[in-house]
Amino acid sequence: MDNISNNTIITIGRQLGSGGRDIGRKLADKLGIKFYDKELIAEAAKESGLSENLFEGMDEKPTNSFLYSIVMGVQTGKGLYYQYSDALNGDNIFKIQSDVIKKLANENSCVIVGRCADYILRNYPNLIKVFIHADKDFRKDRLTNVLKMTPKEADTSMVKTDKNRANYYNFYTNNVWGSVENYHISLNSGAIGIDNSVEVLKQFVKIKNNL
Secondary structure, eight states, X not given: OTTOOTTOEXXXXXXXXXXXXXXXXXXXXXXXXXEESTHHHXXXXXXXXXXXXXXXXXXXXXXXXXXHHHHHOEEOTTSOEEOGGGTOSHHHHHHHHHHHHHHHHHHSOEEEESTXXXXXXXXXXXXXXXXXXXXXXXXXXXXXXXXXOOHHHHHHHXXXXXXXXXXXXXXXXXXXXXXXXXXXEEEEHHHHOHHHHHHHHHHHHHHHTTO
């Protein structure tokens, strides 16, 4: 897209299996801007000097889920160990990741998937907040065909992952994950398909930027 506003930031929350990550990546490609998802973890690890595995363990899960590892000591990428007394906990890791998100948003227009980015960047003037959802059958079909899960694994993953994402989001934002008032636009990808969802969002960005 030509003349996209400087530092237009598109954040995407998504249900597991809704295709939110694919939609985000395709939208970024269409707009010619950066895309960040798992890359945020690597970036946060690089910025902090901590092991990337630590951020993987905390990925969109509530703070207490990693408490045991913190108490026992966590190995860093530099071969050191941080103990609980050093206050290396979920809140601190969230703060590190938040700083990375803000840094990336200040540098370039981009699409950011998950990680409470819509809340972290809530005061940014050119922020567009998106939530992608779909019915259970559509999501289950994607999980079994795209990610090659068994139907039972798909059912379990949908419940568990969405619960973790909701708890993580609700804990750090005091907002409700997936609630329409927290987003500029909410799309049912199962109703219109992945590629049409990308096109709808592309047009939404164009309209919001008065292009």
